[in-house]
Amino acid sequence: SYxxxxxxxVLFIALAFLGEFNWISGIVLLLALGFVLFDAVRDARAHRAAGEDAELEDPEGADPDMPWWKIVLFLA
Incomplete structure (x- = not known):
């Protein structure tokens, strides 16, 4: 979410004002990333448990039958 x-x-700016980024700043940012990922997984599981997946539409222009080699080519 926003x-x-x-x-x-704000966390990044606050750490930037403290001076150079050291290993402690890196750990703080990694912990923040872990929290964001945990929150996203928790939210996705709650939506799945509530059965809200059926209401989602397919992305516009998505080809569900696209071969894997083509997907890898586009990602590269």
Whole structure:
């Protein structure tokens, strides 16, 4: 959500004002990333448990029958 994005930006700016980024700053940022990922997984599981996947539409222009080699080529 946008609140987490703003919090991440504020955290990064606060760490930048402290001076150079050291290993402690890196650990703080990794912990923040872990929290964001945990929150995203928790939210996805809650939506799945509530049965809200059926209401989602397919992305526009998505080809569900695209071969794997083509997907890898586009990603590269």
């Amino acid at each position: 609140v987490l994005m703003i919090a991440g930006s």
